Amino acid sequence: MTKRMKYKELINELYKKRTNGIKLGLNRVISVLEKLGNPHHSFKSIHIAGTNGKGSVSKIIYCLIRAQGLSVGLFTSPHLTRFTERIIVNDIEISEEEVEHLIEKIKPFSDELTFFEYVTVMALQYFKEKGIEYAVIETGMGGRLDATNVVNPLISVITNIGLDHQEFLGADLASIAKEKAGIIKNGIPVVSSSQKKEVEKVIIKKAEEMESPLFIYDRDFIGVLKSMSLEGIVFDFYPFSFQPSASSLQPDLFLPLTGFHQLENVSVALKAFINIYPMYNENAIKEGLKNVKIPGRLEIIYDKPLAVFDIAHNPDAAEVLIKSLKTLTDKKPVVVFAMMRDKNVNEFIKCFENYAYKMIFTVPNYERALTYKELLKRLNDKKIDFVPEPLEAFRNAISLCKNNSDIYVLCTGSAYLVGEIKERLGEKTLHRSLGEIL
Secondary structure (H helix, E strand, O other): OOHHHHHHHHHHHHHHHHHHOOOOOOHHHHHHHHHOOOHHHOOEEEEEEOOEOHHHHHHHHHHHHHHOOOOEEEEOOOOOOEHHHHEEEOOEEOOHHHHHHHHHHHHHHOOOOOHHHHHHHHHHHHHHHHOOOEEEEEOOOOOOOOHHHHOOOOEEEEOEOOOOOHHHHOOOHHHHHHHHHHHOOOOOOEEEOOOOHHHHHHHHHHHHHOOOOEEEEOOOEEEEEEEEEOOEEEEEEEOOOOOOOOOOOOOOEEEOOOOHHHHHHHHHHHHHHHHHOOOOOHHHHHHHHHOOOOOOOOEEEEOOOOEEEOOOOOHHHHHHHHHHHHHHOOOEEEEEEOOEOOOOHHHHHHHHOOOOOEEEEOOOOOOOEOOHHHHHHHOOOOOOEEOOOHHHHHHHHHHHHHOOOOEEEEEEOOHHHHHHHHHHOOOOOEOOOOOOOO
16 A cells, blocks of 8 residues: 555545534543643643634734744644645644554544544644644634633634524524633633624623633724735734824734735734734744735635635625725626535625626535535525536636626635635645535
């Protein structure tokens, strides 16, 4: 058996654990970690939860720490094209050989673990073996009972919270916020994005109960947008006050991610970073921000015709995306989209009704993907263009744009759609569909 075949076989074995479904709770993970010698106690961690923006905030914090010359790991999910994207140490993805080693090391204790729990344990063990100083750890879903909530972080971060995963986290915003705020630990500082009032109340109450200092965007710190283009944003950051006289970091910081939402994301990341590493070097902060690259977040794939990929997977994310796109270009999008069947596709489509030139629905190769038949039932038989195969849908949209300079292509609605098209366009992949409920 070749090394590649062995890797595929082990990953397939891990993939089968998804049949265990979602089992929120920490006991299984804690038990396995104890058997491995509690690897999560060997490094300092930063823990990030939220509905939208947590992937961007995680990557920005990682880049800021890395630019200071420190050894740092990053654990995020889901991946777009390669399983190894999920676990990074010092800018290098985990290798296939290291994945094999970890799967086999954990296997004797793993019978009860879900897929995401197994991968979380892998990441924590890997970080210990690599001897890192810091780990940036993104929750999978929720917070209180998420597998990652075994860490005792230097700081907890909560990004924008919206309606998502109601069947697991609760039917309303307050219930979901309570689950996300479950990452707040006793006495550990918390940095939060600006939130809807009912969400903010929950976070404030939890922080008070845990006697945790709380810093909220637009209340305790702020970013001021100077300019925005398809290449990124230029902004000033005020870490302690938003009064005009307050001192900022170096002016005209540049982040090579674009969109109004990224101003808040980068401000949240900077506030968290400065809190845990007050001896920071300002020039290194600039360098760290310049190094941030996140596939699938307002990512420009082609210039002519313009083609944009963004993994906005719920109505809140779609609204923020559209607001940014309207500022960045006067063109109308041909929207190629797919969604998972647990998402609110009706509200998602409504967001684009007065903006899109055309919408094309497609179905990625993933068992949770919404089918066209299911879509029509939800839309009460309202007609919408359908191209079954994602790459064909993308190419159809490109063809339309080549003949009309007033339109562009936007692929959105699901990380699994963006990942599949990137794969078909030639990006290295293996088990792109190996995911979890996100």
